[in-house]
Amino acid sequence: MKDPLLSEYDIVVIGAGPAGLLAALTFGLANAKSGAKRYSVALIDKRDPWREPVSCAEAVSAQGLRDLVPKVEPAWVREPIDGVIFISPNGTRVTFRHPGSGLLIDRALMHKNLAEEGRRLGAHCNFRARATAVSRYREGRRIVKYEGDSSGEIKARVVIDASGPGLGFGQGENITQGNFDVEPALFALVSGLEYPTNYIQMFFGRNYAPGGYAWLFPRDKHVANVGLVIGKQFSKEAPARKTMMDFMAKTYPGVTVETVHGGVIPCGYTHDPLAVENLFKAGDSANMVNPISRAGILEAMKGGQLAAEAALAVLELGLESEKAPIYKAYKDKWDEAYGKANLRIHRAKAPFAGIGDETFDKAAKSLAKIPTEKVTMSRIFLSTLWSTPSLIWKMRSLITN
Numbered sequence: 031m032k033d034p035l036l037s038e039y040d041i042v043v044i045g046a047g048p049a050g051l052l053a054a055l056t057f058g059l060a061n062a063k064s065g066a067k068r069y070s071v072a073l074i075d076k077r078d079p080w081r082e083p084v085s086c087a088e089a090v091s092a093q094g095l096r097d098l099v100p101k102v103e104p105a106w107v108r109e110p111i112d113g114v115i116f117i118s119p120n121g122t123r124v125t126f127r128h129p130g131s132g133l134l135i136d137r138a139l140m141h142k143n144l145a146e147e148g149r150r151l152g153a154h155c156n157f158r159a160r161a162t163a164v165s166r167y168r169e170g171r172r173i174v175k176y177e178g179d180s181s182g183e184i185k186a187r188v189v190i191d192a193s194g195p196g197l198g199f200g201q202g203e204n205i206t207q208g209n210f211d212v213e214p215a216l217f218a219l220v221s222g223l224e225y226p227t228n229y230i231q232m233f234f235g236r237n238y239a240p241g242g243y244a245w246l247f248p249r250d251k252h253v254a255n256v257g258l259v260i261g262k263q264f265s266k267e268a269p270a271r272k273t274m275m276d277f278m279a280k281t282y283p284g285v286t287v288e289t290v291h292g293g294v295i296p297c298g299y300t301h302d303p304l305a306v307e308n309l310f311k312a313g314d315s316a317n318m319v320n321p322i323s324r325a326g327i328l329e330a331m332k333g334g335q336l337a338a339e340a341a342l343a344v345l346e347l348g349l350e351s352e353k354a355p356i357y358k359a360y361k362d363k364w365d366e367a368y369g370k371a372n373l374r375i376h377r378a379k380a381p382f383a384g385i386g387d388e389t390f391d392k393a394a395k396s397l398a399k400i401p402t403e404k405v406t407m408s409r410i411f412l413s414t415l416w417s418t419p420s421l422i423w424k425m426r427s428l429i430t431n
């Protein structure tokens with residue numbers, strides 16, 4: 031998509047990943063609801079957000095996705111997920127059944143369809159435009175500079191920074207940056223393995239992926255997404271690529287890994303503001319990822335939706351003092367949706383990363399004796415804690431507020 035860009039918009043959204051797409055969709059739906067097109071919107075990205083492979087394992091909660099988009103297109107669903115198989119360091123497998131709980135999605139197609147819908151609802155979509163700078167807010171505008179197939183400047187009344195992980199825009203301003211607890215993650219698309227297509231597999235323990243976990247998430251019957259994320263504090267002692275190759279050699283000997291794709295995941299929770307002077311952050315650029323599961327797709331979509339709703343309110347206001355409650359409400363709503371839970375998980379992350387391989391093995395051994403239909407998430411959690419009682423104290427933040 032390469033819509034010509036105008037020199038002025040009410041709203042510029044930078045980044046057409048899950049956060050930016052939901053922001054554009056929310057603006058479009060609001061415009062449609064108001065009867066006449068009310069606000070002009072540009073959605074820019076430096077590249078087509080459907081370029082394969084999207085750097086992701088593509089697992090989401092089924093209900094979570096249904097809650098966020100008008101319709102989950104059947105074509106977005108690679109496979110339904112009916113549960114998780116946890117694998118401990120010595121290979122003991124524990125199956126947690128939760129039929130219909132998740133989806134493995136074709137993110138590339140979902141991105142494409144959401145961009146088409148945003149465009150149908152009025153957004154100008156240009157995916158050959160890399161934002162290079164966003165000015166401070168002056169005289170009711172920010173200036174977005176971009177380059178790509180063409181270069182230029184856009185005056186914007188509101189900017190949504192949905193540009194993903196790493197230092198984004200608004201540096202030096204009192205706003206969160208997506209550069210907190212950034213962890214390396216790698217994956218390969220592998221064929222020739224055997225696995226149930228309706229279960230995701232997660233490997234916990236230092237011998238797989240210190241401070242993080244390794245995974246096998248099916249794409250279909252033939253191809254699986256196999257990868258890992260390493261805890262930030264372990265990334266020097268366990269370099270991601272070597273750890274990935276060791277994991278593959280140990281777990282799937284004989285399988286040839288041709289290409290490995292990489293990414294980073296900004297986990298954690300930040301207390302910094304999510305918006306300042308008509309600049310809003312959403313998704314990875316605002317550290318919205320779940321600190322332990324490292325899930326960030328729905329979190330980014332929710333962030334983009336909430337940022338857009340707040341931006342619509344801010345467009346009606348002039349004074350910063352009037353806008354401050356809107357910025358706060360955006361953060362409060364985010365906290366209510368995911369942020370508070372992420373904060374609790376963030377506090378428990380270091381003790382969780384400290385769980386030794388023997389503890390996982392002990393917990394898995396006792397859980398493996400329980401019939402699959404009786405294995406619940408809380409049983410898995412408690413069994414792990416009981417294997418090392420001192421962890422109960424360390425991980426109290428997960429249980430208490």
Ligand SMILES: Cc1cc2nc3c(=O)[nH]c(=O)nc-3n(C[C@H](O)[C@H](O)[C@H](O)COP(=O)(O)OP(=O)(O)OC[C@H]3O[C@@H](n4cnc5c(N)ncnc54)[C@H](O)[C@@H]3O)c2cc1C
Nearest residue numbers: 045047048049076086087088089161194293313314326327
């Ligand atoms: C290997 C890996 C596996 C993962 N697996 C899962 C999973 O299974 N489930 C899950 O929920 N989460 C997963 N995540 C996390 C998830 O992918 C992210 O949290 C999610 O993509 C965040 O969405 P976003 O819109 O904030 O950012 P992104 O998806 O990163 O989108 C940002 C967009 O901005 C564009 N952009 C960047 N800079 C600029 C610029 N200057 N100008 C214009 N455009 C720009 C990029 O091209 C990109 O399209 C995984 C992450 C990784 C790395």
